[in-house]
Amino acid sequence: MTLLSLLFDIYVDLNVTLAITALVWLTAKLLMGRFANRLAFTLQLGLLNGLFAIIIVSPAIVAAYQHMLAAQVVPATLSVNLADYAVSQYLRGGIALPAQDFQALLGLRSRMTESILTMAPGFGAGVVLFLAAGFSYFAVKLIVSLVRLDRMLSACHLWRRNGRVRLLLSDHALVPFSARGLIHHYVVIPSDLLAEPDDLRLVLKHEFQHLRQGDVAWEVGLELLRPFFFWNPFFYYWKSEVERLRELACDQKVAEDAHVDLRSYCLCLLRAAQAGLRKRQELIARDSTGSVAAVALLEVHERLLRRSPAQKLRRRVEALMEPGRVRPHWGLTALAVLPMVAVIFLTALSIQKPADWSQDRLMLSAIVNLERLQVINTFSQRPQ
Structure with missing residues (x-):
């Protein structure tokens, strides 16, 4: 097996495993x-990651x-091998197919x-061109x-620094967001938020929680993988789940602070959404916060075939109003997670x-050869 063939097999296996895990x-x-x-x-997000x-x-x-x-x-x-199990079932009579057809079905993946x-003309060349074009587009x-x-x-504008964290002020950011480089972490705050000290305090709590949860690092990782999994719908489902849970988990942790008023926090989210939409209309800008390596306070952009920002904001506010969610003992959590890991x-x-x-x-090969001999003998015994 060549290195290229090995890497391609790993690539296919990862996509299939991702699909099955997403369904689980x-x-x-x-x-x-x-x-x-x-x-x-927070527990759901940890499990997902x-x-x-x-x-x-x-x-x-x-x-x-x-x-x-070995x-x-x-x-x-x-x-454990699905193909070997299928062969075993066939030899026991569990699969009713001609031996040649069954063998051809088993070899379908190898032939593809x-x-x-x-890059065989037709299917092979078409798939290679599709993958190369998609990878190039999303990489660019x-x-x-x-x-x-x-x-x-x-x-x-640099406002404050604390260790590797840099607090920045922006005149163009639609909403507060977090980002990171190779060394430093960044929290970007719209300049006009300085006039609202109460909202500023809540926003900083929210963004610092994103940094503590490692949300920006996970976002970077998923974006780096997007060019490789661009064609897999389960990757987009998984990414959507991560985005949903990281915001809900962050809101939950901030709301658990005894010094945070829940009503004030919800109103802060609403005001941030209003300010972001107003700036977007005024600037008629593209995603000025960047679509990678950044985790925003909330989304103010419409995205095709995805829930609107208004729906997401409503879901976050409703989640904050829900009664306390449970954090079971780690032993019970492990018992629930083990079947998923086993899958x-x-x-x-x-x-x-x-x-x-x-x-x-x-034995299957011998059966195929016997079927072929039978076909040859049948033709040879036909009357002239």
Whole structure:
């Protein structure tokens, strides 16, 4: 197996694993919605980020597990592979298909992979062009966003600094937002917010909470991965869930502060939304806060096929009014999370390409050869 083929297989496996995990999360989300005592948003966000981290490292874990199987550290009976299981079921009569058709179905992924990697005319070349065009578009878009964000940060005025955190004042920012560089973290505040000390205090609490939660780092990571997963709808669903939960989790933590008045915080969000929309209409600007490496207080831009800013703001205010959400003991949380993690690993293991040969595959190959001989004999026995 060449390096290119190996990398492409990992790429495909990551996309499939992400899709299955997103469906598992959606199922868990629907189940959580049926309970009266719902999980805290901070816990949900932590679970979501943790599951995504497991998805990213799953190829390395799968490779280590397969190495242990090859070294007989793990018994061969613990091998998990969907293709091998299908072959076993076929030999037991569980799948009613001609042997040649079944073998062709098993080799479909290998043939598609070879077609793509060799850029075979038609399907292979079309897929390569599609992936290359999509990657290039989103990579260029990412670079442009980074440049725009860097220009905006450079145009801001340094207000205060504390360690690696820089507080900046901007005359152009639509709403407060957080960003980060390789070393420093930035909190950008619209200059006119200085005239509202109460709102300024709440906004700073909100943005500092984003930094504590590591929301900006996760946003950077997801944006960097977008060019690779641009065609996968489950990636956009996952990113949307992260964006939703990080704001709800941040609001929840700020509202838990005994010195924060809940009504004042909700009104602060409304005033920030009004100010952002007013600036947007006045400037008729593009996303002047940048679409990468930044986590804004709230969104004031319409996005196609996504919930409007007004709907998101309403959901945040309603969430703040909900009764206290539960934070179960870590042991109970682990028991609930283990099945989800197991699904990720089983999915990543089961979709791997099977070994080049096995006893079951040799038997399947023998059946295919017998079918071919039967066809040849049938033709030869026809009357002249």
